[in-house]
Amino acid sequence: xTLKTQSSAIGTAPEPAPERGWSNELRRGRVPGPRxxxxxxxxxxxxxxxxxxxxxxxxxxxxxxxxxxxxxxTTFRFSDVSYSSFSQGITRDxxxxxxxxxxxxxxxxxxxATLEGAESSCVFASGMAAIFTTLLALTNRGGHVVSAYDVYxxxxxxxxxxxxxxxxxxxxxxxxxxxxxxxxxxxxxILFFETLTNPLLKAIPLDELAELARARKLLLxxxxxxxxxxxxxxLRHGAHLVVHSCTKYxxxxxxxxxxxxxGSRKYVDRIWQQSLRVGGQLEPIxxxxxxxxxxxxxxxxxxxxxxxxxxxxxxxxxxxxARVHHPSVPGYAYSWVHEYCKGGYGGLLSFxxxxxxxxxxxxxEHVRIPALATSLGGVESLISLPFNTSHSTLTVxxxxxxxxGAGLVRLSVGIEHVQDLIDDLDRALHKSAEAV
Amino acid sequence: xxxxxxxxxxxxxxxEIKLYPEEALVRLAAGIEPLSTAITDVQVKTLSGGTTRVAxxxxxxTSPVGERGARVANFRxxxxxxxxxxxxxxxxxxxxxxxFTIINAAVEVAAEFDSxxxxxxxxxxxxxxxVDCDGPxxxxxxxxxxxxxxxxxxxxxxxxxxxxxxxxNGTDERVAERLLTSVSCAQRPVKPEVRRVRVAWAYGTQxxxxxxxxxxxxxxxxKQYLGLDSAxxxxxxxxxxxxxxxxxxxxxxxxxxxxxxxxxxxxxxGSINLLGLTNVDDSVPVxxxxxxxxxxxxxxxxxxxxxxxxxxxGARCLLHSAICGEHAIDVSLLSRSETIGKFRSDGAALEKxxxxxxxxxEETSATERG
Numbered sequence: 001x002t003l004k005t006q007s008s009a010i011g012t013a014p015e016p017a018p019e020r021g022w023s024n025e026l027r028r029g030r031v032p033g034p035r036x037x038x039x040x041x042x043x044x045x046x047x048x049x050x051x052x053x054x055x056x057x058x059x060x061x062x063x064x065x066x067x068x069x070x071x072x073x074t075t076f077r078f079s080d081v082s083y084s085s086f087s088q089g090i091t092r093d094x095x096x097x098x099x100x101x102x103x104x105x106x107x108x109x110x111x112x113a114t115l116e117g118a119e120s121s122c123v124f125a126s127g128m129a130a131i132f133t134t135l136l137a138l139t140n141r142g143g144h145v146v147s148a149y150d151v152y153x154x155x156x157x158x159x160x161x162x163x164x165x166x167x168x169x170x171x172x173x174x175x176x177x178x179x180x181x182x183x184x185x186x187x188x189x190i191l192f193f194e195t196l197t198n199p200l201l202k203a204i205p206l207d208e209l210a211e212l213a214r215a216r217k218l219l220l221x222x223x224x225x226x227x228x229x230x231x232x233x234x235l236r237h238g239a240h241l242v243v244h245s246c247t248k249y250x251x252x253x254x255x256x257x258x259x260x261x262x263g264s265r266k267y268v269d270r271i272w273q274q275s276l277r278v279g280g281q282l283e284p285i286x287x288x289x290x291x292x293x294x295x296x297x298x299x300x301x302x303x304x305x306x307x308x309x310x311x312x313x314x315x316x317x318x319x320x321x322a323r324v325h326h327p328s329v330p331g332y333a334y335s336w337v338h339e340y341c342k343g344g345y346g347g348l349l350s351f352x353x354x355x356x357x358x359x360x361x362x363x364x365e366h367v368r369i370p371a372l373a374t375s376l377g378g379v380e381s382l383i384s385l386p387f388n389t390s391h392s393t394l395t396v397x398x399x400x401x402x403x404x405g406a407g408l409v410r411l412s413v414g415i416e417h418v419q420d421l422i423d424d425l426d427r428a429l430h431k432s433a434e435a436v
Numbered sequence: 437x438x439x440x441x442x443x444x445x446x447x448x449x450x451x452e453i454k455l456y457p458e459e460a461l462v463r464l465a466a467g468i469e470p471l472s473t474a475i476t477d478v479q480v481k482t483l484s485g486g487t488t489r490v491a492x493x494x495x496x497x498t499s500p501v502g503e504r505g506a507r508v509a510n511f512r513x514x515x516x517x518x519x520x521x522x523x524x525x526x527x528x529x530x531x532x533x534x535x536f537t538i539i540n541a542a543v544e545v546a547a548e549f550d551s552x553x554x555x556x557x558x559x560x561x562x563x564x565x566x567v568d569c570d571g572p573x574x575x576x577x578x579x580x581x582x583x584x585x586x587x588x589x590x591x592x593x594x595x596x597x598x599x600x601x602x603x604x605n606g607t608d609e610r611v612a613e614r615l616l617t618s619v620s621c622a623q624r625p626v627k628p629e630v631r632r633v634r635v636a637w638a639y640g641t642q643x644x645x646x647x648x649x650x651x652x653x654x655x656x657x658x659k660q661y662l663g664l665d666s667a668x669x670x671x672x673x674x675x676x677x678x679x680x681x682x683x684x685x686x687x688x689x690x691x692x693x694x695x696x697x698x699x700x701x702x703x704x705x706g707s708i709n710l711l712g713l714t715n716v717d718d719s720v721p722v723x724x725x726x727x728x729x730x731x732x733x734x735x736x737x738x739x740x741x742x743x744x745x746x747x748x749x750g751a752r753c754l755l756h757s758a759i760c761g762e763h764a765i766d767v768s769l770l771s772r773s774e775t776i777g778k779f780r781s782d783g784a785a786l787e788k789x790x791x792x793x794x795x796x797x798e799e800t801s802a803t804e805r806g
Contacts, residue, residue, distance in 0.1 A: 014447030016438070016535035018575060021796055022582060023533045024715040028444050029451030087535075089437055089444035140658060140665055142482075142493025166493060187482050187491045217489050266452065269445075270659075 013088040030265040032119040034093045034106050042114050048230060049298045056110025056291070058103055070288045071103045092272055099276065104287035109260070111294055112250070115229040116242050118262035122272045123287060127225065127245025128154050129280030130259030134243060135190065137274035138219055138267060141166035144187040148174030150402040152198045153390050155223070159192075175334055177208040184216055194223040195232055195341070199350040199386045199410040200403050201325045203337035210238025219267070225249065225377070226346045230301040237340050241267055248377025249347070251293035252300045256286045300379060300415055304347025307418040311411070312349045314422045320359075320429040322352040322407065347413040348376050350386075353429065355436045356406035360385055362432035363409065369416055369424045376412030381421060383411050440640030441532045445662050450714050457711055459486030462661075463726075464671050465705040468679035474499055475508055476683055478676035480668045481703075483658070490658045494668045498676060500684030509651045511684075512549055512631050514677035515755060517645040520545035520635035521655035522589035522670035523563060526713070528637055530579040530586075536571035541637040549754065552627025555620060556754035559628065561593065562766040566773075573776040580769050584781040585789050586715065588708045589670050590765065591723040594781055597759045599678075601750050602730040603743040606699065612743025616750055619757040642666055671708060671724055678755040679704035682729050685749035690735070693745060699734035718794050727759060 014028040035041060042055040060069045076082070076095040085094040092101055109121040124130040135145065135158075147159055149171035159169045170183040174193050184191075191213055193204045206222070213220035221241045222234040228249045234242045241263035244250055251258060261271055275281060282290070312326035327337050327345040337345070353360040364372050370381035374389045384390065386404055394402070413421065437443075453460040465481035480494040499508040509517075520543045531538055544566070548559030567576055584590055601614040635645045635655065641663040643655040655670055657663025668676070679702040690697040706727045712720035731746050750756055764782035768775060779785065 014444045016443050016533050018534050018536075018571070020533045020535075021793070021800070022586065022715045023446050023450050023529060024797070025800060026443065026447035026450055026533060028447040029455075030448045087438055089442035140491040140493065140660075143491035187489075189489050189491055214487070217484055217487055219488060266448070269448075 013084065013090060015088070028090070030119070030269075032113070032265060033110070034101055035110060036103055036106060039107060039110055041110065044114070044117055046114075048115065051111065051114045052297045053295050055114035056107040058107050068107065068288065068291065069103075070284060072284050073102070074098045092269060098284065099279070099281050102284050102287070104284040104291070105282060108287045108291040108294065111291060112244075112260050113262050115294075115297075116262040117233050117235050118242070118264070118268075120265040120268040121260050121262040122268050122275065123246070123282040123290070124259040124261075124275065124280045125282050125286075126257050126280070127243065127247060127259035128158065130243050130261045131155055131223070132158055133275045133278055133280060134221060134241060134261045134271050135162065135167070135192070136165065136278065137271040138221075139167050139189045142187055143189040144168045144170065144185055145190045145192055146170050146172060146180055146183045146188055147192040148172065148194065148197060150174065150197045150200065150202070151192070151194055152223070153393055157393060174204050175202050177205045177212065180209065181212055184212070184218065188216070188218055190219050190221055192221045192223075194226065195234065196226040196327070196337075196346065196348075198226070198390065199325070199348075199408065201226070201327060201345075201348065201350065203327060203334035203341070205336050206234060206237045206239070206340045207336070213240070214238060226348055227341055228297065228301050228346065230298050231305065231344050231346060232341045234340070235263065240264070246290055247375065249301055249304075250297060250377075251290050252297065252378055253293050254375060254378035254380065256289050258282050258286055258290050301347070302344060303415045304413050305344025307415070307421065308347045308349050308413040309345070310418050311413055311421055311425065315349075315351050315425070318426070318429060320354050320433045322354045323405070325350040348410065349413065350408055350410045352405050353407040353409055353432065355433065357385065357387055359432050359436045360407040360409050362435045363428045366428035366431040367424055369421055370411060370414075376410075378412070379415045381412060381414035381416060383409060386410055438535065439528055439532045439538045440642070441528065442662060443532050446529065446533070449662075449710070450716060453710050453714065454716050456486070457717070460710040460716075461486060461707060462710065463705065463707045464669075464675060465703060466672055466675040466679055468676065468683050468702040468704060470683055470687065470700065471497070473687075476500060476680040478680060480672045480676070485658070485660055488660070490660050492658070492668070492672070494672070496653065496668065496676060498680040500680055506649070507651075509647055509653065510631075511677040511680045512547075512754065513633055513647045513651070514673045514680075515758070516545045516547060516631060516633035517635060517653060517655060518589050518670045518674035518677060519561075519593065520563065520633055521643050521645060521673065523583050523587045524635050524637055524643055525641050525655070525657070525670065526583045526587040527565065527579060528641070530582060531569055531571060531576075534571060534575060534579070536569050536575070538637065539568040540566070541569065542566045542634060544632060544634045546630055546632040548625065548628055548630050550625030550627060551629040552625070555752060556757040557621060557625045558754055558758050558761075558763065559625065560766065561763055562768070565767070565769040567769065567771050569771070573771055576771055577769055577777040580767060580777070581779065581789055582793065584765070584767065585786060585793060586713045586722055588713055588723050589674055590781065591721070591786070592674070593758050593763050594765060594786060595723060595783060596762050597723060597727065599750065599756050599759055600728045601743070601746050602728060603739055603746045604730070604732050605737065605739050605742055606732055606734040610739040612739040614743055614747040614750070616747070616756055616760055619751050619753065619760045621757045621761060640664065671706065674724060674755075675704040675706055678727070678753070678759070679729060681753045681755050682731065682746075682750055685752050686731060686733070686746055689745050689749040695735055695737060695745065697733060697735050701732045703730040703732070704728070705730070715793060715797065718790065718797065724759075
């Protein structure tokens with residue numbers, strides 16, 4: 001295990017000067033970060049639990065506080081370093097103003113970047129802010145994006161509106177590399193997909209997508225919210241950037257809204273620059289809370305994945321359940337998920353209750369442990385019906401096209417005792433069957 | 437940020453291409469179609485920058501025959517914009533690398549053409565820099581000299597190059613290919629005409645060009661190359677002008693040969709290599725490389741016959757003459773309205789200046805190693 005503190009906060013400045021003959025004599029290359037000298041920097045060899053606890057942590061040089069420090073400030077006193085950063089163009093690396101950067105943002109960004117195996121991360125006030133800013137920053141007017149027709153409803157709504165900003169989007173079957181490739185045209189710049197789709201948990205052919213992106217000079221951006229870096233690190237499989245709704249598993253306590261994008265500093269810097277124009281930065285206190293939540297990510301994610309697999313197994317044999325969607329169930333159609341997803345498949349599953357939406361609604365009224373609420377990834381189990389929540393903006397025809405059948409229930413498995421959850425679901429399913 | 441250019445990003449790009457040379461190759465293209473006998477439509481195509489793509493949603497119109505006072509600029513004006521825009525943005529970058537703050541900077545480009553002759557004629561070309569900047573005069577002169585080595589469009593005009601013509605008949609899959617390595621240039625113009633374009637620096641890589649007849653156009657770089665993404669870049673103007681001229685000449689040649697032409701599309705492509713123009717690798721020539729004019733015709737003739745036709749048309753193009761031939765360019769530099777220096781940029785001067793740059797680079801490396 002390597003725990004070390006970085007020696008310098010600021011990447012080498014380019015140092016333009018009269019004696020520089022030409023641009024080849026400028027000094028700065030891209031550096032990971034931004035980082036403060038007081039932040040803990042861990043190597044990629046560290047175990048994931050160690051990264052969750054220690055990476056990016058701010059070690060207060062005055063008090064030695066173990067739990068980190070909250071920098072609840074909008075602005076920082078100017079110094080020669082900050083003045084210089086303006087003329088040198090390195091304001092992302094220097095504390096100036098919280099919209100530009102804040103030590104709490106840098107701490108949590110460093111932790112997530114290390115988890116993802118990225119050079120840099122940029123946190124946002126929501127997952128949607130992260131996705132919007134990323135797409136806007138990395139495409140040009142006239143650019144084209146290929147994505148899935150069953151991405152998260154909020155993302156779908158955003159992608160449908162991108163034409164207003166001069167970008168086009170094609171929606172395809174995310175599990176068919178042939179369909180995806182056929183949608184690529186001269187102006188395509190980005191492939192945007194989710195590792196597991198919502199709510200049917202179809203897996204994308206990640207390695208083939210990365211190969212397609214490389215061959216056609218496209219950027220592959222992957223939303224890895226459902227799998228988390230505990231089970232899948234898309235950058236290792238050739239994705240250029242990975243985004244998360246941190247609201248879900250990364251924070252895991254259903255008490256803040258946040259998003260993040262991670263990748264090489266080349267791209268994340270551009271996204272950061274775009275964020276300065278569109279806003280959406282994450283508040284220091286939310287960063288502090290997110291960093292705290294991340295410390296237990298591995299424990300939570302593994303527990304949730306194990307429980308979800310057990311619940312899925314139970315539901316597969318339940319007489320009132322027609323179908324279960326989870327990568328752990330026998331006959332799961334997208335076997336390539338096992339190539340890039342190790343140790344679990346996340347805590348989300350969906351299943352179709354016999355008797356359609358009416359029976360499903362009745363079932364949700366009878367569960368006692370999962371809260372009937374939208375969102376996922378928290379320590380508490382949540383249950384919802386896509387047709388009247390996450391996918392309510394879709395027409396019946398669109399839902400059918402995606403495969404959202406009648407009676408579909410989405411269950412985010414929390415960290416409760418799994419047998420309690422199973423007993424609760426069993427009872428609710430029987431009761432709903434009686435009622436309908 | 438100084439001069440609207442993020443010098444850290446310039447520096448990072450330079451270091452990136454040192455590590456990953458494949459990121460240095462930028463392939464550009466334009467699609468050209470005649471809208472009428474007087475106006476040609478140029479659509480800038482998605483460029484490939486290293487391992488990613490940059491969408492380019494720009495369109496400009498150029499007139500192959502445009503007279504002064506026309507509402508659409510002539511392709512010769514676009515050629516001058518391409519030259520002036522390239523040297524000026526390179527100059528701004530040179531000043532920024534040295535930490536000089538620019539108040540104003542502009543380049544006036546003038547060239548002599550022949551508006552009455554049969555063959556192409558490109559006479560004297562000159563630039564006049566007008567700079568208001570806190571850099572000392574000798575440093576500004578040095579930058580202007582280095583610009584003549586590092587501007588790809590400048591070098592494309594000064595040093596001899598070649599153009600590949602690919603000709604396809606819409607109904608035939610075969611493609612005829614011809615390589616233009618020299619285009620004879622009429623020595624004496626029948627009706628000499630000097631055209632001028634003024635290109636003024638606005639912000640960062642964004643420039644505002646104005647023709648003598650008052651037509652204005654923006655020149656800029658993609659945001660991936662630190663621009664505002666507001667307009668075509670100088671190479672795209674060059675490709676558009678070259679494609680538009682060839683498009684026109686092919687139409688004329690078809691009339692001459694009584695070939696019924698039902699349609700024509702020209703796709704003009706080229707590339708630049710940032711390794712050369714950032715002086716990271718002085719073995720990589722600075723110019724617009726791999727110039728290909730792909731002409732797709734709808735006609736009854738076979739591809740080979742059409743290849744001969746397009747070759748004849750291509751040999752009458754001014755831009756081809758400029759690209760294939762050698763030209764001297766006279767450069768003068770005014771700082772705060774006073775002339776601070778002049779030089780002639782030609783093959784011999786380039787050789788000398790490049791040798792000096794190499795020597796200096798070696799010296800800097802030795803100092804850093806030591």
